[in-house]
Amino acid sequence: MDGKRVYLETMGCQMNVLDSELVLGMLRALGYEPVDDHAEADLVLLNTCSVRRHAEDKVYSRLGEIARAGPGRPGRIIGVIGCMAERDHAGLLARAPFVDLLCGPGRLDQLPALIAEVHGGRRPAVALERDGAGGAPPSRRTPVARRTLEPDGIEALDMSRRPAVDRPAIQAYVRVQRGCDKFCTFCVVPYTRGPERSRPPANIVEEVRRLVDAGVREITLLGQTVNSYCCEENGRTVRFADLLERVHAVPGYDRLRFVTSYPGDFDDDIFHAMRSLPRVCGYLHIPAQSGSDAVLRRMRRQYTAAQYLELVHRARELVPGISLAGDFIVGFCGETEEDHAATLALVERVAYKSLFMFMYSPRPDTVADRRLPDDVPADVKRRRHAELAALQRRMSLRHHRAFIGRQVEVLVEGYSKAARRARNADRPGPRASWPRPDQLTGRTRGDEIVVFDGDPSLIGRTVRLAIDEATALTLHGRLIDPPVAPGPVT
Ligand code: SF4
Structure with a gap:
């Protein structure tokens, strides 16, 4: 070949x-x-x-x-x-x-x-x-802790990673589990990615070690319901908080994140780990999907709006300064104006940093597609989506404006989008208005995006910035000398 x-x-x-x-x-x-x-x-x-x-x-x-x-x-x-x-x-x-x-x-x-x-x-x-060719996935009846991915199947793909050769990078995703057992009625993932199975913790730690040796500064642990991670090892159950501790102990990198969390499976051990392990960033992506209990029931989400708000309260109490992002579906089957108003009210109360929001569309084979009529007209879905987007723009702007006058620690990821356009210099338009090509971008520990002018040698390093301006999407900062030295924070 x-x-x-x-x-x-x-x-x-x-x-x-x-x-x-x-x-x-x-x-x-x-x-x-x-x-x-x-x-x-x-x-x-x-x-x-x-x-x-x-x-x-x-x-x-x-x-x-x-x-x-x-x-x-x-x-x-x-x-x-x-x-x-x-x-x-x-x-x-x-x-x-x-x-x-x-x-x-x-x-x-x-x-x-x-x-x-x-x-x-x-x-x-x-x-x-x-x-079933190549070995059928374990049954959903097997207890989750015993559903460990076997080393000779798809797990071999994750373990084949050669970070230094394949993709030297500042940030890297590391899978901790495959599949999902929740069967939310709108979602196709349990049918396409199979039952929830966890990777052995030793494999995850080994992969992180290799990535860090290759120069990765930020690790993001990935799972469909990452906080549900649960694996049996030598007769002991390793849960997500234990895994965070073990990955955190790998020396030589700056930041540890995880996505996506399932609200119904959170225990305070995870918040305690987030608070006590300095590399773990104060950021949580925690989809609510709706603010209405009736809709949450039809989605089979296994929590109420009040339980979700209680979770947010605990997160803010136990991890001060935590940033939250959420997912919402508008126009789900049977969603009334009252249900939609409950979603807007929840979004306002939580004050997310950012939201991912989608108009419901039925997916073949799902429970919602088989049993629930898709009865919210398209123009109503569009209007509700626009209302939610407008509210979130206001909330994001408020969230970002609170940073003006403060200093933040930013991991520099590369050139800003605008600078990349300017560097390519192949787009028509008034070049004079383009930013200088050395405008850089990075993220705070809470996942806020910051742009600033700086030398490209800072890419991959952690710097301290003073925030002067904010939009709904971005913070604008200024370098404070000297930059924070690269290397572990502990
Ligand atoms: S929405 Fe998330 S938790 Fe629900 S079935 Fe899909 S992947 Fe699983």
Whole structure:
């Protein structure tokens, strides 16, 4: 396979971003070089998302563009990997019969074998978690703590990571679990990523150690319900707070984060760990989805709005200064104006730093799709979405303005978006109004984005900034000398 080229496009969540990084690493080891143009590739892969209909429509539209662009290089393989391959492989093959391979997120370790199958003339080559080939996932009846990922299956993909070669970076995601057991009625994830299974803690710590040795300064632990992490090790149950402690003990890096948390599974041990372990950042992404108990019940979210608010109260009490981000779905089945007003009221009370908000669209196979009518008209969904967005803009602006006049510690990630545009210098427009190309961006420990003028040598370092201005999206800062020295905070 020497000299082959791969084009890999990623849609969807951080899990997919991580999967794509691991897949690229695996393909590099097979001699593939990544390229930015699918027309130059021998292997074209779309890593797909099924969470919303719009995301799946986008995959079909990209496949159409790729097909229309012509046959490409001789023997080119087109593959669809990720959640959409797992959810609807038959539909994909019917609408895009030119697809050569399909691989679900739980079978990505089998990608080299699938490529070999296609080269051997067998197409489409398919590997899905639901077909049980390569070992069926453990049953949901197995206690969560005993559902540890086995070393020779998909776990081998995570452990194959070679950070120094594959992607030297400042920040890195590290998976701690796969799948989800919650079965929220709107969500397709339990069907595409299977039951909740945890990675052995020793593997997670080993991966973090390798990433830190390669220069990574910030680790983000990833799971669909990351705080539910639970694994049996030598007869002892390791919970998420224990895992935080063990990852925190790896020397040589600055920051430790985790996403996404499930509100119903929080215990105070996690907040105590956040408070006592200095690398753990005071930031929590904790989706509420709705402020109405009736809607939460229909979503099967396993908590009430009052319990969610109590959780927020405990978070703020036990981790002073914590920043919160949330997710909301507007226009879920049966959502009334009163339900929507309850969501707005909850958002106002929590005062999130930022929100991810979506208009409900039914996903095939989910309980909501089978049993609940999608009865909120599209224009009402749009209006409620706009109202929620307007409220959050005000809340974000208020949150950010509270930083003016304060000093913050920022991990410098790179050039700001505007500076990257200016550096590329290929866009029309009044160049004089563009920022200087050395405008940098980074994040506070609470995940607030800050832009400031600085020397590019600061990228990857932690600096102290004075905040002078704020918008709803961004803080504007000024360097305070001397920069905080790179290295561990303890
Ligand atoms: S907790 Fe609910 S929304 Fe989150 S991944 Fe699991 S089923 Fe989906």
